[in-house]
Amino acid sequence: MSTLGVGIFGIGGKMGSEVRRAVTAAEDMEVTGGADLGEPRERIGDAAVAVDFTHPDAVMDNIEWCVPRGINMVIGTTGFNEERLARVRELCAANPGVGVLVASNFSIGAVLMMQFAAKAAPFYPSAEIVELHHPNKADAPSGTSATTAGKIAAARAAAGMGPVPDATVHDAGARGAVVDGIHIHGVRLQGLVAHQEVLFGTHGETLTIRHDSFDRASFMPGVLAGVWWVIDHPGLTEGIETIIGL
Numbered sequence: 001m002s003t004l005g006v007g008i009f010g011i012g013g014k015m016g017s018e019v020r021r022a023v024t025a026a027e028d029m030e031v032t033g034g035a036d037l038g039e040p041r042e043r044i045g046d047a048a049v050a051v052d053f054t055h056p057d058a059v060m061d062n063i064e065w066c067v068p069r070g071i072n073m074v075i076g077t078t079g080f081n082e083e084r085l086a087r088v089r090e091l092c093a094a095n096p097g098v099g100v101l102v103a104s105n106f107s108i109g110a111v112l113m114m115q116f117a118a119k120a121a122p123f124y125p126s127a128e129i130v131e132l133h134h135p136n137k138a139d140a141p142s143g144t145s146a147t148t149a150g151k152i153a154a155a156r157a158a159a160g161m162g163p164v165p166d167a168t169v170h171d172a173g174a175r176g177a178v179v180d181g182i183h184i185h186g187v188r189l190q191g192l193v194a195h196q197e198v199l200f201g202t203h204g205e206t207l208t209i210r211h212d213s214f215d216r217a218s219f220m221p222g223v224l225a226g227v228w229w230v231i232d233h234p235g236l237t238e239g240i241e242t243i244i245g246l
């Protein structure tokens with residue numbers, strides 16, 4: 001049986017080393033190589049798919065390098081906004097055979113949490129997000145919380161809802177970051193991996209939707225499914241929802 005070649009940007013990092021283990025353990029894939037910060041990108045070897053778990057400051061240069069070379073990509077690195085996604089679409093349009101998957105979270109439970117949150121959103125005037133991570137994380141708010149805020153905001157807009165109620169006029173920063181009108185609070189704590197609570201409120205009741213990744217193995221089924229997906233789906237795919245049938 002022939003195997004699919006996978007190169008890894010960020011291979012020495014927490015996620016990159018987990019991807020290396022998962023790809024090595026998969027019967028139908030093999031690791032062709034990997035590169036870390038400062039190393040030549042050619043070190044990913046003869047890869048059909050490059051997986052990127054690096055840094056928000058590094059990921060765009062890796063995409064600019066891979067796509068014109070015909071290398072498909074699965075990207076978990078955070079820091080994407082509309083401008084960055086538009087550039088990825090542009091690169092894919094110029095290189096029509098190439099597929100790029102960008103997902104802020106590859107765990108099945110996190111994807112379900114985001115979908116449940118979007119479903120709940122129209123029923124609750126109040127909505128806030130608490131994201132909790134290990135203290136070595138570079139970015140805040142997390143990519144997952146920003147994606148969740150976007151989905152909640154879209155559901156609220158579709159339901160014709162106005163802004164969340166909030167009388168705060170003196171804020172020394174305790175109300176968190178605001179993404180698409182939704183407040184996000186970030187916690188960085190030793191002992192944590194990746195966790196999120198979405199809190200909803202209306203008169204007399206609240207609803208809390210919580211997801212916990214206790215181990216980075218939780219992201220691997222989504223990453224491996226994404227690797228097989230991109231080789232047959234040219235252009236940009238956002239999130240793993242369609243890949244896992246949600």
Ligand SMILES: NC(=O)C1=CN([C@@H]2O[C@H](COP(=O)(O)OP(=O)(O)OC[C@H]3O[C@@H](n4cnc5c(N)ncnc54)[C@H](OP(=O)(O)O)[C@@H]3O)[C@@H](O)[C@H]2O)C=CC1
Binds near residue numbers: 012055076078079107
């Ligand atoms: N989508 C998802 O499901 C998930 C996404 N993430 C995201 O993945 C990213 C990485 O997370 P994590 O593994 O915890 O971080 P780490 O800091 O553990 O690993 C990052 C790795 O990337 C390397 N790196 C940095 N810049 C470059 C570059 N220009 N080229 C190649 N390698 C580079 C680092 O090398 P060096 O150490 O030499 O600097 C390091 O090995 C983050 O954005 C995080 O939010 C994390 C978990 C799940």
Ligand SMILES: O=C(O)C1=N[C@H](C(=O)O)C[C@H](O)C1
Binds near residue numbers: 105141
């Ligand atoms: O840095 C992490 O660890 C994680 N990053 C992603 C994010 O920013 O949402 C996904 C997950 O939360 C773990």
